[in-house]
Amino acid sequence: DTAVSQTPKYLVTQMGNDKSIKCEQNLGHDTMYWYKQDSKKFLKIMFSYNNKELIINETVPNRFSPKSPDKAHLNLHINSLELGDSAVYFCASSQGPSRFNEQFFGPGTRLTVL
Amino acid sequence: AQSVTQPDIHITVSEGASLELRCNYSYGATPYLFWYVQSPGQGLQLLLKYFSGDTLVQGIKGFEAEFKRSQSSFNLRKPSVHWSDAAEYFCAVGPPNTGNQFYFGTGTSLTVIP
Numbered sequence: 001d002t003a004v005s006q007t008p009k010y011l012v013t014q015m016g017n018d019k020s021i022k023c024e025q026n027l028g029h030d031t032m033y034w035y036k037q038d039s040k041k042f043l044k045i046m047f048s049y050n051n052k053e054l055i056i057n058e059t060v061p062n063r064f065s066p067k068s069p070d071k072a073h074l075n076l077h078i079n080s081l082e083l084g085d086s087a088v089y090f091c092a093s094s095q096g097p098s099r100f101n102e103q104f105f106g107p108g109t110r111l112t113v114l
Numbered sequence: 115a116q117s118v119t120q121p122d123i124h125i126t127v128s129e130g131a132s133l134e135l136r137c138n139y140s141y142g143a144t145p146y147l148f149w150y151v152q153s154p155g156q157g158l159q160l161l162l163k164y165f166s167g168d169t170l171v172q173g174i175k176g177f178e179a180e181f182k183r184s185q186s187s188f189n190l191r192k193p194s195v196h197w198s199d200a201a202e203y204f205c206a207v208g209p210p211n212t213g214n215q216f217y218f219g220t221g222t223s224l225t226v227i228p
Contacts, residue, residue, distance in 0.1 A: 099208035105157030
């Protein structure tokens, strides 16, 4: 059973398009995250939700909009895609928002913007 | 600027040899410290973490890390490397007084040669 799953695994699209990445966790966790890993492997947190409420919102263009329909899902919608959005996006979850809690990561979604 | 640094971009070791991966941070107070491993095409997995107490921390897969306050370091070690340890290793820091914020280093890529 996959603990944290993401769809799609690969996403290739044109500049200017709008796309969504879905994330689901079956661990019963309250907190979910989105991270961006660039071509140099630098990993940076984008958003964090706890019980469907936004608790971390880093300096991310407002073209990126997370949506949490329930505790088990955190989707990432990206409007007007740009070349610089090309990266691997990781979803993660943890039991709670505290850093004491281990984060479990999904396998990543490789986004390529042409 | 406050940061977390992994000085070694790439390390190559022979199977069976010992390993040490370096991590330094530059926060005023002791942050929460973590090591994650990312196998090719996979998400990140927590190896170990340090919050307080004993400065030598044991983790999964035979890894350990030692927190040295005087050197602002949290180096990861393994006495005998296996070929399956080839992966990307990330040090991560949760700075004090920043809520649930979480920052990753730039990673160290480990190659294991037979």
